[in-house]
Every structure is written in structure tokens, then in C-alpha cells.
Amino acid sequence: MRASAGGTGRDWRQALGVYRHPRVIGMLFLGFSAGLPLLLVGGTFTAWLRDLGVELAAIGFLSWVGMAHSVKVFWAPVVDRLPLPLLSRILGRRRAWMFLAQGAIGLSLLGLAFTDPVDHLGWVAAWAVLAAFGSATQDIAVDAYRIEAVSRDRQGAMAASYILGYRVALLVAGAGALHLAAVGDWTLAYAAMAALMGVGLATTLIVREPEGDVDRRTWQTEQRVVDYLARTRSQGWRRDLAAWFIGAVVCPFADFIRRYGRMALVILVFIGIFRISDIFMGVMANPFYLDLGFTKGQIANVAAAFGLAMTLLGAGLGGVLVARFGIMPMLLLTAFMAPLTNLAFSWLALLGPQMGGLVLAIVADNITGGLAVAVFIAYLSILTNTAYTATQYALFSSLMTLPGQFLAGFTGLLVEAVGWSWFFVTSALAGLPAIALAFVLARRANPDHAPRPEIKEDGD
Template sequence: MATGGRQDTPPGSGTPAIPARRILPLYLLLGFAAGLPFFMFNAVLLLRMARHDIDIVTIGYFAWVALLPTFKFVWSPLVDKYSVPGFARFWGKRRGWIMLSQLGIFASMVGMAFTSDDTNLPMVALFAILLAFWTTTLEVAADGWRIELAPTQEQQAPIVAANLWGYRSAMVAAGSGAVLIAARADWTVAYLAIAVAAFAPFPALALTRAEPGATGRRWRSLGIGMAAGSVILAMSCAIVAVLGWLLLSGAAAAGIGSDANLTPVVIVLALLPFAILALALPRIRKLAPDAPLLRSTTFGPFVDIFWRYGFATLLVLGFVSLYRVGDVLALTLSHPMWDARGYSLDQIGIADGAVALPASMLGVALGSWMAAKWRLSWALAAGALVAAIGNWVYVWLWWVEPEGWILYASVAADQFGNGLAGAVFVVYLSMLVNPRFPAAQYAFLSGFAFLLARLLAGASGEMQLQIGYDGFFILTGAASLAAVVFLPFLARTRSHGDSAGPEEAA
């Protein structure tokens, strides 16, 4: 599929701020910085709530916190357009947003640490949402930079591998480390320890060289950035708190209680913006390449996808929405299932660490190699099959007597399939993107890719009550495999061309 022209350096740059030989280590570091907090508002949080005897339906609802990254396209144009005061004067736009995001991640995780008894669930939700927001913002900035630096399939594969190695290493470190610390101390200490580890890349970035054309001094820019960042963090916390209060007040006024089935309402609201774009497809296809709507900084990146692929966009979106459903659903209830089956926190910690990490790394390495050497359709099919098998292994785990080696073998199979499918999928999404607006378009596509999965994840507790853990994991494996039926049609999909885009308009 056509993805537009090449850009070797960020727009407006001369000599790259980061030498080419350091790109892979950089993305290893960025992946680590984004991966550490992910488990803390997802799997670890759900396990923590299960250990505090929060009911399974409420635990399922908390999985909807992961919906926030799905809508990162809403604020991703801001990351492309605006710079963070202070930080950007020395480190540039991309690193400025990454550094601000790390401040947000640290502050949010400290908030989760001091609400770790789960007695005040609205406060837990507030800090979990903020943690998801800043983690996602870091990913938006890093993904946009990656696509600018490496626009071809062969160039993307090694950077994707480095990024995913860092990301998955951090997820395992967070998951396993937090659980093992909690087993010996408590959840507050666990979250504080991961918060400190998540902040470690910040000083490393602060010591990197200046952006070409930088106008500020290092330490002065750092001080201004920290001050501005504190104000931005306080404002974001206040905005989320007010919106949450309005949402809860509106739900109470409408008579919606904790026992209400919110899944249909959430699904309709979440799908609404995508449905509007789909209904507008006939008009979008008729736009000229330099039409004002395609040149719009706010809407152009999203309309461009539908303009370039026409009605095939619906096929592409259908495929990407299904491809990772099984793995997301499995992640939601795997830890509560291990807890229900009687495995200890020590065993779960070992499974999440010493077992999951090498299995995941091997899967990422093989998936990245396949994405670089195979036709993407064949690599995607192999990823779907291996991911399905990894989900079905949990059915076996549920049926047999709990033993440590059974848990470890199951986690190894699941993480290998997850890593392989994930690496291939990231390369595929990157090839769909027009490099003229990489951050916004990748945010849109990767967000939509997990929309259905995260909507269903919120209802996973209700599903488990109906069909049991074994039926649930049979279903997740089947969902992983279902996307394969799209592949023969996707192999013939081609881009219509390139629109003028915001940069040319400027």
C-alpha cells in the first residue's frame, strides 16, 4: 500500500538530533518508558482489585480505562502542532512532549499508590485515567517520530522490534515487579517503586543533545519546562475530575446505578465518530487532493485515510478492529483467572517476569523478521494463528490442577503469540500511514484497532459470569483467528494517492 514520500528527519530539522546509530537504543528506551505504566492501570490494577474482593463486574468496568488510548487521535493533532513550553526550546517538539508525559506518568502513579487500598474507587479511577492519558501521549509523540524516521516496511521492522522489546520488557518488569513487591510489602510500595522506575528515562533524555536550531539553554529550558509541566498536570487533573463528577452526577440523575448494563451505551458512544466518517465516505471520495478539508490541521489527517482508500477503508478498519481482540480480552481476565484458580502472588510474579519476558521477546523478534521478509498478509495470518493458540492454552490451564509449571507453560505460549502478532501488526499499521501526518494518523489507526477489543473488555466480567473462564478463553482464541478471513481482500487493497496535507497548505 502506498504510504507517501520519505522523510528522514523531523520536519523542519537539519541534522538529526539523534544520530542514526542511536535510533534503535532510543526506541528501546522509549518503549520501556511507555510499557512500565501500561500494566499498572490495566492488568496489575485488575489483579489488585481482585485481591481486595472487588466484584468481577466492577473489575471489568475498570478495563474501560484502556479505552482512552483508543481515542488518542482526538488530541494527537495537538502533539503534532504545538510544543511544550520550556522543554521544546532545547529538546524540540517530540522530546518535549515525551518529557512532559513522563512527568504526568510519575505523578499519576504516585496518586494510584496512595489510593491502593481500593476503598475510594472514584479516586482510583481518576488517577488510572490520568496515567492512561499521559502514557498514551508519550506513545503518540514517539510513534510520530518513528514513522518520520523510517517510512518503509524494511526500515520499520528493526525499530518496531526495538520499541516492542523495550515496551514488553517494561510491561513484564512492571507486572512481575509490582506483584512480587506487593507480595512482600503492599500495593502502595509496589506502585511507588514502579513510579520511580518509570521516571528513570527522564534524566537520560534531559542529557541528550539539543535539537538543531535550539534557542534555549539546557538547564534554563529544563526549569521552565518543569514549571510549565506542573501547571499542565494540575490543569489536566482538574479537568478529568470535573468531567468525571459531571458524568457520575448525570448517571445518578438518569437513574443509572452500579448494577446497570452500560456496555450497549458505551459501544454506541465509542463507535459514533467512526460511523460519521463512514457515512461521509461518498463525499470524501469526491474531494480534490487540495480540498480545504484535506488541508485542515484538525480533520485532514483522518479524512485523508478515507480519501486514499475509499470504501476499502471499511475493510481495513474491520480487519484492524478484530486482529487484537483475543489478546486484549485475554489480558483483561488472565490475572483474575490465575487468582481464582489458586495461584499465589509469587507464582504470578514469576510467570509475569522470568517466563513472560523471554517468550515475548522471542515472539517479537520472529514477528519483526517475518514482517521484513514475508508478504505482510502471510505474516499477519501466522500471527493470528499463533495468538489464537496462546489464548486456547488458558482453557487447559483452567481444567487441570494448579501447578507452577502449568502456569508458566501457558504464559509462555500466550506471550510468544502476543509478541509475534503485535510486531507484525505494528508494521502493517505503519504502512497504512501517510508520512505527512504520522502521529495523528497512526494514533487514529492504532486507536481504532483496539476500540472493539477494549469495549468488549469492559463487559468481560459479565461474559465470564455467563460462560465461565474456560468458555471465555475459547471465545478469545476464536476472535483472534476470525480476522484471517479479511486477508485475501486486503492483499488487493491499494492507496488512491496522496492529498496535499497540512504541511503543503502551510
């Protein structure tokens, strides 16, 4: 049985085979490296500070270090265009930045391990800032590598492999670090996490640098920049700075608008609203379970542990389905299914604290959520031009959560106004604009049909 029109032409056995590709396997370990630092400057970090008696006000201020991930788009052009002395020559453009960021994270976690926050809070803040910026920089470089390393039909599998590694790392940096701190101390916990960054360093040295080509129209855009600079009166460092700024900052945005024209704004709006219903659900999930009458143990076992397994199952399924049918058909399906599954929680609110109802709701929501995230990451990945991957994807990934996170701040007021059952109905309705835009984009800006520079995957 072959794929239908618009798909990839692969049968199911070939679609499942995408997970045997060496770069898909390598992405599992790069995903682990990307996920490891997140909680170590987030939830685990604040637990460590409070456990040692640091004041709550100081802990609150130190939580700002996590904002590095929200503003990474501002230095993504540097990662895209600036070669690192010696490292770039040895490792290549993407791996050099990955290696540098991973080394900075490992060093900063080691610094945190051997710094007492009670006596040297300033040093702790400095190490945490270095870890956060290293983590955000690693995300930029790993995302660029993930997109450039394989062809578009393997992007779903790369996203699923990345998500699996990332989620395992969150467990290690969360529950794992807390257990190590309990049986030993926080020095042991953070030193162990620093050692685990060796997973990322080793993987970066093993994988090959991606070899994406730059298409003819991109070269023409770049040549216009060169011609403009040849006519300008600026000389010396001013001309060099103008050349870098235009090439690193202006060209990526101009390229995106050139390729998609009037639909570029529609695509950006779609990216911003696609996950709103999921974000609404995520913010209010645990308060809902508690208000309904579930115990903390039930929430941990079903919503957290079992829910994680269902999310990973959904992500893995997403990689196979993208390889089998293409990205846009699956994006249309997940745009519809993601808000629809919120209605399962509306039903649960009427049912009450029944374990069977919770399990069914978690299965529906988390499998669909994992599927949607894998497909959406694949969609964002093929929107990029391999000449500007890091900059364009950093813009997309920042935009992906920002509107939803802002609007989620009002979800508590909404629950108080309408109650839990109608809250989930409302969150489902919030997904309707994304469904409408998905149909528009499928007709007028289908990335499955858009040209993209060929990816060379041989000999990983």
C-alpha cells in the first residue's frame, strides 16, 4: 500500500525505518544534552537554593536567568554567521557552536556544584547566567543542525527523537538530581549533571557537520548586499559591521518574506496561535486535578509518569506519520485534534474524580499533544532556509509560545468566571482560528510543495 497523493510515497515499513537513520539516532543524545540544563537553572535550581536557606526574594530574582531562552532570537544571527576561531575550522559551523555551548554548560554546572550559595550568592548567579545562556545557545545550534542534517521527510523523526532525549533529560535533571541531593548532597548532584554534559560533547564530536546547499535565489539576495556595499561610502569597520548586520539580520527576514510573500504574515500568526489551546490546558492541569479531588500520588502516577509515556508515544507516532503522509496532512489533523481533546477534560470535570476517566483523558490529550508537537516542529523546520536556519528557527520557536504564555496568565480568572467544564470548552474553541489558518496554508502555502535546498545525508 502506497501513500496517497501529497504524501512521501513510502510504505509503512519504510516509514518506520526513519528511526534507524544515524542522524535520527544521534539526535536522541543531542536532545538529552539540550534538555539537561533547563531544570538545573530552573526548578531544581530554586529547590537547591531554598533547601540551603536562601531568601525567597533572592530566589525570585535568580529565576530571571531562564529568560535567556525567550530572547535567544537576538543572538541567533551570531550563531548563524560568526565562525568560531579554530573550532569552526575543525568541527564546522554548527558543531563548533554546539561544542562551545556544551562546554560552557558543563563548566558552569561544575562551578555551581562547588559554590556555596549562602556565602557566595553572586558567584552562583554568575554561574547560573552562564549556564542559561549556554543552554539557549546550544538550543539555537542544535535546532539548526537538526533541520539541516536530514531531508524534509525525516524532520518528523528528528523532532520525535529530540523530544524523547529532551524529556529523559528533564527526568534526570529533576527527579534524578533531587534523589542524588537526598542521598548525598547538592555538590554531588550538580557535579553528576556536569559530567552528563559529556553525552552532548561526545555526540557532537561523533556526528558529521550537515552539508546543506544554498539555493540560487539566496545567492542572488546575498549578491545584492555585496553590490550595495560596493557602492556605499562607508569604509573599514563601519562597512564590515553593515555587511554583517545586513547578512545576519536583514537577509533572513527578507528571505522569508520573499519566499512566502503575503502569506508570510499568515504563517507567523498561525505559528503564534497553533499551541494556544495546549498551553491553556498545561497551565491549569494540576490545579484542575487537585480541585477535582485527585490525590498528589494519583496525579504523579497518571498525569505525570503515565502522561509522559503517552506524550513520547505520540511524538514517535508523529515521526512515522510525517514520513508516511507528509507534513501538511498531519498538521491539518493535529490542528483539529489538539483542541478537540480538551473536551475530554470538560467531560472529566462533570464525571468527577474517577480514575478511569482521568486515564482516558490523559491518553487522548497526551498522545495528541506529543503528535502535535512533533509535527509542528517538523513544519517549522521546513519553513527555514538552510542559509539562515538558526535565525529563522529561533524566531519561529520564540513566537510559538509567546502569545499562548501571555494569554495563559488570564486562565485563572476564566476558570473562576465559568467553572472547570466550560473552561475546557473555551480552551477548545480557542483552537478554531488555528484550524482555519491551517486549511488556508494547506491551499496557498503548502511547505510540502515548496522547493528546499537538497540535504546531503551520506556517510554520517
